[in-house]
Amino acid sequence: MPIPKQDTDTVRALQGLENRSSSVRLQAALAVGTTPDPRFIDKLIERCAIEPEFYVREMLTWALTRHSASMTVPELLIEVRSERAQARSQALHTLSKIGDRQAWPAITRALLTDADDEVARSAWRAAVVLVPEGEEPELAEVLTTQLGRGERETQLSLSRALIALGEVITPTLRAAMTDLDPLVRQHAIATERLLRTPDAGFEFAIEEAKRTMTLGTTSQEGR
Structure with missing residues (x-):
């Protein structure tokens, strides 16, 4: 008895997802998405x-x-x-x-x-x-514990996530601006800058944060 075309297509797509060639795997994934079938989900x-x-x-x-x-x-x-x-x-x-x-x-x-x-x-x-409506402040508190983490790409991801929560992040950012860790303070200041001026760009915001911290330190030393 011949194998139904639908089944042969399924077998071909499943095999394609495991092909050595990335372009074949890409085409197989495209085909699966174009014609969704619950049998593909696990694979x-x-x-x-x-x-x-x-x-x-x-x-x-x-x-x-x-x-x-x-x-x-x-x-x-x-x-x-x-x-x-x-x-x-x-x-x-x-x-x-x-x-x-x-x-x-x-x-x-x-x-x-x-x-x-x-x-x-x-x-x-x-x-x-x-995040459900009303739980944004609690999420912001957890996210701000990650300020200062990683390289620029990771820091930018965190800033974008925080900014997506909106104004609810302001209290936790302000608290982070007084953190003992200078990297945390710098990241918090830069994120607050981006919240206020989204078009500024992350690198510019970081440089502004560095200047703010330097001026703050200078002011403290001058007292």
């Missing part, structure tokens, strides 16, 4: 955890968003607890794209402060999308 999530190419991971995430959230979100919530950092990061990224607020309880403090920068950044982005 898409599995590939997200190990896919080495960024643009293929983005297509895998897009393909997942094309499926029913009621089927993808529960699987992704399991994945955010994975021991593999990329699995956690990509699951969080996908949850932020789906935007289903039922996923909010899974955005734990442990994820928001994850030792892996990519996981933490994905958690920050997901958190500001999924």
Whole structure:
């Protein structure tokens, strides 16, 4: 008995997702997203955890968003607890794209402060999308504990996440501006600058923060 065309297409797509060629994997993910099928969900999530190419991971995430959230979100919530950092990061990224607020309880403090920068950044982005109305101040308090962390790219991600919460971040930022750690103070000042003048750019805001801190120190020494 011949195999139904639908089944042969499914087999071909599943094999394509594991192909050595990144362009073939990309095309397979595109095909899966174009014609969503619940049978693909587990394989898409599995590939997200190990896919080495960024643009293929983005297509895998897009393909997942094309499926029913009621089927993808529960699987992704399991994945955010994975021991593999990329699995956690990509699951969080996908949850932020789906935007289903039922996923909010899974955005734990442990994820928001994850030792892996990519996981933490994905958690920050997901958190500001999924946070329920009224819980923004509590989220801001957790996020500000990460001020001064990492390289510029990580710091910019955190600033963007905080700014997305709006004016509720002001009290916690002001408190961070008096932190004993100069990197925390600098990052807090720069974030506040960006909140007030979004077009300034992060590097400019950092330089302004450095000048503010230097002038503040000079003023204190002159007393």
